[in-house]
Amino acid sequence: MNIIVCVKQVPDPEAPPASFKIDSATNKVIPPPGVPPVISPFDEQAVEAALRVKDAKGGKITVISLGVNLLRDVVKKPLSMGADELILLEDPAYVDGDSWTTAYALAMAIKKIGQFDLIFCGRQAADTDAGQVGSAIAEILGIPSVTVARKIEVNESKVKVEKVTADGFDVIETSMPALITVSNELGEPRYATIKGIMAAKRKEPIIWKPADISADPAKLGAAGKRMAMLKLFQPVKEGKCEMVTGENEEDAAANLAKKLVEAKLLS
Amino acid sequence: MAENKGVMIVAEFLNGKLAAISKELLGAGSKLAKDLGEELSVVFIGEGIAGIAPEAIAQGADKVYVVDDVLLKEYLTDAYVAVAEKVIQQVNPRIVLAGQTTLGRDFTPRLAFRLNAAATMDCIDLSIEAGTKKLLMTKPVYGGNARAIFTSEVLPNVATVRVKAMTALAPDASRKGEVVTITAGLDAAAIRTNVLQKVVQEVQGIKLEDATVIVSGGRGMGGPEGFKQLASLAKLLRGAAGASRPPCDSGWVPETMQVGLTGKIVSPDVYIAVAISGSSQHLAGCGGSKNIIAINCDAEANIFKEARFGVVGDWKKVVPALETKLKELLGR
Numbered sequence: 005m006n007i008i009v010c011v012k013q014v015p016d017p018e019a020p021p022a023s024f025k026i027d028s029a030t031n032k033v034i035p036p037p038g039v040p041p042v043i044s045p046f047d048e049q050a051v052e053a054a055l056r057v058k059d060a061k062g063g064k065i066t067v068i069s070l071g072v073n074l075l076r077d078v079v080k081k082p083l084s085m086g087a088d089e090l091i092l093l094e095d096p097a098y099v100d101g102d103s104w105t106t107a108y109a110l111a112m113a114i115k116k117i118g119q120f121d122l123i124f125c126g127r128q129a130a131d132t133d134a135g136q137v138g139s140a141i142a143e144i145l146g147i148p149s150v151t152v153a154r155k156i157e158v159n160e161s162k163v164k165v166e167k168v169t170a171d172g173f174d175v176i177e178t179s180m181p182a183l184i185t186v187s188n189e190l191g192e193p194r195y196a197t198i199k200g201i202m203a204a205k206r207k208e209p210i211i212w213k214p215a216d217i218s219a220d221p222a223k224l225g226a227a228g229k230r231m232a233m234l235k236l237f238q239p240v241k242e243g244k245c246e247m248v249t250g251e252n253e254e255d256a257a258a259n260l261a262k263k264l265v266e267a268k269l270l271s
Numbered sequence: 272m273a274e275n276k277g278v279m280i281v282a283e284f285l286n287g288k289l290a291a292i293s294k295e296l297l298g299a300g301s302k303l304a305k306d307l308g309e310e311l312s313v314v315f316i317g318e319g320i321a322g323i324a325p326e327a328i329a330q331g332a333d334k335v336y337v338v339d340d341v342l343l344k345e346y347l348t349d350a351y352v353a354v355a356e357k358v359i360q361q362v363n364p365r366i367v368l369a370g371q372t373t374l375g376r377d378f379t380p381r382l383a384f385r386l387n388a389a390a391t392m393d394c395i396d397l398s399i400e401a402g403t404k405k406l407l408m409t410k411p412v413y414g415g416n417a418r419a420i421f422t423s424e425v426l427p428n429v430a431t432v433r434v435k436a437m438t439a440l441a442p443d444a445s446r447k448g449e450v451v452t453i454t455a456g457l458d459a460a461a462i463r464t465n466v467l468q469k470v471v472q473e474v475q476g477i478k479l480e481d482a483t484v485i486v487s488g489g490r491g492m493g494g495p496e497g498f499k500q501l502a503s504l505a506k507l508l509r510g511a512a513g514a515s516r517p518p519c520d521s522g523w524v525p526e527t528m529q530v531g532l533t534g535k536i537v538s539p540d541v542y543i544a545v546a547i548s549g550s551s552q553h554l555a556g557c558g559g560s561k562n563i564i565a566i567n568c569d570a571e572a573n574i575f576k577e578a579r580f581g582v583v584g585d586w587k588k589v590v591p592a593l594e595t596k597l598k599e600l601l602g603r
């Protein structure tokens with residue numbers, strides 16, 4: 005099995021909301037001091053999904069990440085978890101685009117890799133909260149896609165996917181090659197092993213510039229984008245919580261009950 | 272090619288009726304269509320759905336495009352995208368809107384890319400820029416910590432809209448509209464996925480999306496036991512029980528109870544958040560509640576910034592006392 009996983013470096017989404025700041029002049033996020041970026045959590049789950057397929061069927065896992073200032077400690081994490089190879093699309097020409105330009109570049113890199121049975125993405129990146137790039141790669145490559153997976157099982161030439169739905173899950177079968185986006189219901193990603201960390205340290209990522217993947221510069225980054233972001237801002241919060249107290253916790257709870265009934269919130 | 276014109280909604284159905292999200296989309300779409308001075312249409316994709324057309328017209332649609340085919344009985348990405356592409360090529364709308372639902376999340380990006388456009392997912396506000404007629408799309412990003420306003424450089428402008436973010440119009444049975452049938456013309460061989468099984472994890476009692484009172488628990492509940500207590504409080508309040516993501520990930524409660532950005536979007540009158548810290552991703556799902564009540568042992572927890580009433584304390588003491596007192600006051 006040849007498996008490709010697309011992972012994105014993002015600001016840590018679990019950082020305290022109070023540390024989140026925007027530079028309104030540039031419409032960009034100001035990285036909170038002392039909080040390093042991470043691999044978008046669903047992408048780590050996508051790596052885990054790939055590792056589970058590799059555990060069952062054997063094969064090779066190639067990880068691709070597109071961006072600039074990609075911290076080696078961050079983007080090498082999939083290697084330390086057990087992935088085999090890391091390709092970085094690291095160049096200013098790739099960034100400041102949109103999901104279309106990102107998907108185009110990733111699809112061109114995947115074409116260059118050539119051989120693949122499965123591509124895994126996260127169900128959505130923790131910065132864009134979009135959930136498009138996976139489907140877009142599948143569309144560009146002309147392969148089927150199944151989104152929001154919680155379980156993946158490969159049999160012969162077919163793959164069976166449990167797709168999370170609002171009230172349960174669907175079991176969907178498709179042919180390979182296919183693209184699958186992965187959700188947290190898959191389960192916790194595995195920890196890196198000491199052996200994996202050592203191996204990852206020694207492994208240098210392969211860097212592909214736009215010319216290496218035969219990308220049309222007019223379709224990349226800011227030059228190729230279809231969407232324009234006019235403004236990035238933080239919603240204002242009112243923050244007028246009435247703290248209900250009492251002699252002790254039980255008493256505070258009883259006072260809360262009174263307040264809720266008095267305010268006619270409950271009846 | 273002719274000019275792109277009008278607003279088109281992609282409908283979803285539930286039990287032979289228009290789904291709530293589709294009514295919300297028609298509500299939002301009518302306003303946009305009015306501001307543009309253009310038409311509002313809706314596309315029905317499915318099997319045996321033509322009879323629902325009057326409902327869509329009553330909710331604001333000027334035209335209903337019906338594509339009815341046995342191959343469209345259940346949602347399959349390839350089939351639905353192919354049909355929608357065909358309808359859009361024929362009608363040439365300026366704006367295409369779907370819901371941020373199980374279907375819309377899967378369908379919309381693929382459709383947009385097939386049309387050589389890009390989608391904006393999970394919008395909470397849509398408006399037309401006067402003069403340019405551009406659609407301004409506001410969506411939460413960074414897990415809800417920020418919002419971004421996007422416009423599209425290409426047409427059609429494709430977007431999904433968050434559930435409960437828009438308001439449906441009051442149905443008007445006297446509205447007139449046109450129903451147009453379009454043949455699917457699908458090639459079964461081009462449909463590459465196959466649904467083997469649909470598994471529904473039944474929840475007892477009131478559904479989260481419909482509840483006016485919700486009692487949700489978080490990681491601080493410490494295990495499945497505490498959720499019995501929350502379920503009992505929810506029952507007393509004739510509401511539903513929910514959860515943040517960690518209790519679902521840990522298997523304390525079913526995954527379908529998850530509230531948040533990637534779980535259910537709820538907007539009850541009262542949302543009681545117990546041992547939930549108030550991450551932006553959780554608030555993305557419950558921030559639309561009329562009143563949030565927070566119970567947390569950490570006075571600094573972010574949830575208090577969003578709450579109307581709060582109690583600082585251990586849920587093990589607070590929740591039972593709250594239930595006892597409410598039982599007494601409500602006479603149940």
Ligand SMILES: Cc1cc2nc3c(=O)[nH]c(=O)nc-3n(C[C@H](O)[C@H](O)[C@H](O)COP(=O)(O)OP(=O)(O)OC[C@H]3O[C@@H](n4cnc5c(N)ncnc54)[C@H](O)[C@@H]3O)c2cc1C
Pocket residue numbers: 017018045046129130414488489490491492514515516517518529530531532533534535545546547548549550551552553556566567568569572584585586587
């Ligand atoms: C892309 C992305 C999508 C996500 N989507 C969602 C989503 O849809 N929904 C969601 O919920 N999360 C989601 N998350 C996860 C989210 O970031 C948080 O990790 C999660 O919401 C935290 O859940 P929590 O508040 O229950 O846990 P914690 O943040 O660990 O908070 C537990 C709280 O319990 C309190 N506590 C502990 N013990 C007690 C006690 N005895 N009595 C009272 N209080 C107590 C603590 O003070 C603390 O405030 C997502 C994350 C990412 C990155």
Ligand SMILES: Nc1ncnc2c1ncn2[C@@H]1O[C@H](COP(=O)(O)O)[C@@H](O)[C@H]1O
Pocket residue numbers: 010011012013044046047050068069070071103106110124125126127128129130132133134135136137138
């Ligand atoms: N810059 C990137 N590099 C690698 N993969 C990416 C990148 N952007 C998006 N992806 C993949 O596409 C998924 C969906 O991204 P999005 O559409 O932005 O929500 C992510 O979870 C990743 O798997």
